[in-house]
Structure formats: C-alpha cells, structure tokens
Amino acid sequence: MSKNSSRTPGRHFLHIPGPTPLPDRVLRAMDTPIIDHRGPEFARLAKRCLEGIKTIFKTTSPVIIYTATGTGAWEASLVNTLSPGDRVLMVETGQFATQWKNMAEKLGLKPEFIETDWRIGADPAVIEARLKDDKQHAIKAVCVLHNETATGCLSPVAEIRKAIDRAGHPALFMVDTISSLASTDYRHDEWGVDVTIGGAQKGLMLPPGMSFNALSDRALVASKNAKLPKSFWAWDDMLTMNKQGFFPYTPATQMLQGLAVAIDMLHEEGLDNVFARHDRLAEATRRAIRAWGLEIVCRDPRYYSPTVTAVLLPDGFDADALRALALDQFNISYGASFGPFAGKMFRIGHLGDTNELMILGALAAAEMSFALSGVPHKKGGVQAAMDYFVSAASSSARAAAE
Numbered sequence: 393m394s395k396n397s398s399r400t401p402g403r404h405f406l407h408i409p410g411p412t413p414l415p416d417r418v419l420r421a422m423d424t425p426i427i428d429h430r431g432p433e434f435a436r437l438a439k440r441c442l443e444g445i446k447t448i449f450k451t452t453s454p455v456i457i458y459t460a461t462g463t464g465a466w467e468a469s470l471v472n473t474l475s476p477g478d479r480v481l482m483v484e485t486g487q488f489a490t491q492w493k494n495m496a497e498k499l500g501l502k503p504e505f506i507e508t509d510w511r512i513g514a515d516p517a518v519i520e521a522r523l524k525d526d527k528q529h530a531i532k533a534v535c536v537l538h539n540e541t542a543t544g545c546l547s548p549v550a551e552i553r554k555a556i557d558r559a560g561h562p563a564l565f566m567v568d569t570i571s572s573l574a575s576t577d578y579r580h581d582e583w584g585v586d587v588t589i590g591g592a593q594k595g596l597m598l599p600p601g602m603s604f605n606a607l608s609d610r611a612l613v614a615s616k617n618a619k620l621p622k623s624f625w626a627w628d629d630m631l632t633m634n635k636q637g638f639f640p641y642t643p644a645t646q647m648l649q650g651l652a653v654a655i656d657m658l659h660e661e662g663l664d665n666v667f668a669r670h671d672r673l674a675e676a677t678r679r680a681i682r683a684w685g686l687e688i689v690c691r692d693p694r695y696y697s698p699t700v701t702a703v704l705l706p707d708g709f710d711a712d713a714l715r716a717l718a719l720d721q722f723n724i725s726y727g728a729s730f731g732p733f734a735g736k737m738f739r740i741g742h743l744g745d746t747n748e749l750m751i752l753g754a755l756a757a758a759e760m761s762f763a764l765s766g767v768p769h770k771k772g773g774v775q776a777a778m779d780y781f782v783s784a785a786s787s788s789a790r791a792a793a794e
C-alpha cells in the first residue's frame with residue numbers, strides 16, 4: 393500500500409513484458425567468481441551454452457551469442473546478410489517492428505513497410521501477394537516479429553514461411569523472437585528461418601545484455617557476399633573462435649553462467665510444459681479483461697500473444713496515470729504504451745519465470761487500480777482468471793489419472 397515509510401515490504405511485481413523476474417537459481421549461478429575467459433573452464437561453459445541454446449531455437453546450425461541487447465542482434469542480422477540499397481519487406485505490427493524498420497533505413501537499406509492498425513500480427517496472405525508482385529526479386533529479405541511486444545500480437549511464422557515458398561521467392565526470412573523465445577513454440581530449422589533474433593531478458597529469464605542470431609546455411613552463404621559494413625557484429629570471426637569455445641572479445645562471463653542454468657531449467661520443466669504454462673497465463677489474463685468489460689488490443693484471436701496482453705482503457709482515461717498509481721499503491725510495474733496507443737493502454741507481461749498466483753496478483757492489482765482511478769469496469773476479472781485456472785488444473789489432474 394501507499395508508502396509512508398522508506399521500506400517497501402515484499403517483492404516488486406514486475407509485470408512488464410521483459411525484462412522478467414530472475415529465478416533465484418539463475419541469480420545464484422551468476423553470483424560466482426569471474427573466470428579466465430581464455431581458460432579451459434570458460435571453454436567448457438561456452439561450449440555448453442553454444443550447444444544448449446540450439447535446443448531452445450530448435451536448430452542444429454550455429455547460434456551466435458552477442459554481448460548486446462536485442463537491438464544489437466537486429467543490427468547483426470541485417471549487416472551480415474544484406475548490402476546497401478537492398479530492399480527488405482517488413483510488417484508494421486507495432487513499435488518494435490517500427491524500430492527495426494527505422495534501423496534498416498539508417499543502415500542504408502530500403503525497407504518496404506506493410507501497414508497494419510497495430511492490432512494484428514503479420515498476415516501471410518499479404519506477404520505472399522507482395523512477393524508475387526516482386527517479379528524481379530528485388531526484395532532480399534522478409535523480416536517479421538514473431539511477437540510484437542508493444543501490442544501483444546503473435547505472428548504465424550510457419551505460415552509465413554509457406555507463403556514465401558508459395559510465392560516462389562528467394563528472399564531470406566528473418567524473425568525476431570525477442571519476446572517469444574522459450575515461451576511459445578519456435579522451430580528455427582523446421583520453419584525454414586534464415587536468421588532468428590533472440591534476447592536474454594524475457595523467456596530466457598536472464599538480465600538484459602545478451603542476444604542471439606540463429607543462422608541457416610543460406611544465411612551463411614549470404615554473409616559471404618553482404619556488403620554492409622560490420623566489425624563487432626561479423627559472424628565469421630565469432631564462428632571461428634566459438635569452435636574452440638572462445639569469443640573474439642571479452643564475453644559476458646556471468647551472463648553465460650546464468651544462461652547455462654536457465655537452459656537447464658527450461659528443459660527440466662520441459663519446453664512443452666513451459667509453452668502450455670504461458671498459454672494458460674495468457675488465457676486467464678484475457679478472461680479477466682473480458683470480465684472487466686475492457687478491450688484487448690489484439691483484435692483477432694488468431695494473433696493472441698502467449699507472453700503479453702495489452703488492455704485498452706475507455707476513452708478519457710490515462711493509462712500512464714493508472715500505471716503510476718498501481719506502482720505507488722501496489723508495488724507493481726505494467727508495460728508502457730507506444731505510438732497510436734500512447735497513454736491509452738497498458739500491457740500485462742505474463743512471461744518468463746511466472747506462475748498462476750503471480751498473474752492473479754497482477755490482475756488483482758489492476759482491478760484495484762481501476763477502482764481507485766474510477767475506470768469503469770465490472771468486478772470479477774480476478775474471479776474469471778481463478779475459475780479458468782481451476783478448470784485447467786482439474787483437466788490436467790484428470791488427464792494425469794487416465
């Protein structure tokens with residue numbers, strides 16, 4: 393409750409869509425002495441991480457690990473595969489897609505942006521139609537976000553691959569999984585993705601500061617001819633050094649210590665169980681929002697996100713003020729809003745090391761904050777989420793008994 397002392401009891405509820413709360417086990421793994429990054433112990437750690445991370449992207453190809461946030465891995469994907477003036481097809485799903493497009497422009501590429509109203513994901517049919525029109529194959533890459541974190545819309549990556557194939561187009565396929573990796577199913581090899589971009593601070597339950605490029609053979613071939621300037625991001629030096637378990641520069645040793653353990657934890661839970669948990673938390677959140685009589689920003693259930701749900705407030709209510717009140721009164725952080733939705737919605741992150749009771753807390757704080765700030769709503773959102781969790785738990789108990 394509102395502070396009249398300098399101490400805030402209990403834990404902060406971090407319900408932004410990443411960075412996500414760190415499991416104690418990951419924190420402990422990082423709280424170890426620094427080791428020599430050119431010594432044998434480091435090589436063992438690096439090889440464990442470089443092999444382990446492939447199982448998360450579901451690939452047998454190399455995965456580059458960068459000491460950089462996701463934005464760095466975006467840049468790496470473009471500069472390693474493309475040349476100045478190349479056309480790239482991107483989809484304006486929201487703020488993060490826009491930032492990637494802006495980066496492409498700054499790097500000297502020519503992005504073509506398929507517009508949306510920021511309330512759906514990327515539509516495979518629209519991509520297919522655009523590629524079919526490109527008879528000269530001027531478009532060199534199709535770049536989409538698997539999950540648009542700004543709006544809570546998930547795009548169908550496997551379907552987009554099929555759409556590219558139906559168009560018979562040779563463009564590279566690059567996918568940002570920064571807010572979906574290790575939270576919902578993703579198959580780099582099976583879905584024919586050439587570069588998958590990932591980040592540490594969401595489903596992987598690590599601090600910000602590490603990011604990834606999962607590669608394909610086609611991406612590696614493209615990198616031999618790509619003319620955009622690069623140095624830190626260059627894949628070739630990294631791949632050569634990684635073979636021995638080393639990096640071309642001083643790597644983020646403690647992040648790797650955490651990564652090794654985070655990968656173990658994901659496999660101990662079982663990736664399919666991790667994905668089912670995220671689906672459950674997302675569904676409970678949506679049921680609460682409907683029970684409140686409020687609107688979910690993602691307007692088509694085909695694109696619902698398993699990791700973040702954005703809630704629209706009725707006209708005239710300030711979502712930033714609501715977030716500030718929730719932080720002050722209940723020690724909880726929700727995600728901010730962007731672009732056309734600035735001040736109109738807030739985002740509930742339900743990803744990473746998160747469970748049912750944490751989500752109920754996040755929903756209860758939202759419901760209480762609506763009441764305190766006069767946002768018109770019906771009661772019963774938390775109840776709707778609890779009812780859903782009860783029914784999900786009883787069906788899984790029945791399934792286990794059969």
Ligand code: PLP
Binds near residue numbers: 462488570571591600
């Ligand atoms: N892409 C997506 C989908 C994101 O959600 C984010 C950040 O939240 C980024 C890219 C940028 O990553 P970073 O902030 O780690 O640089």
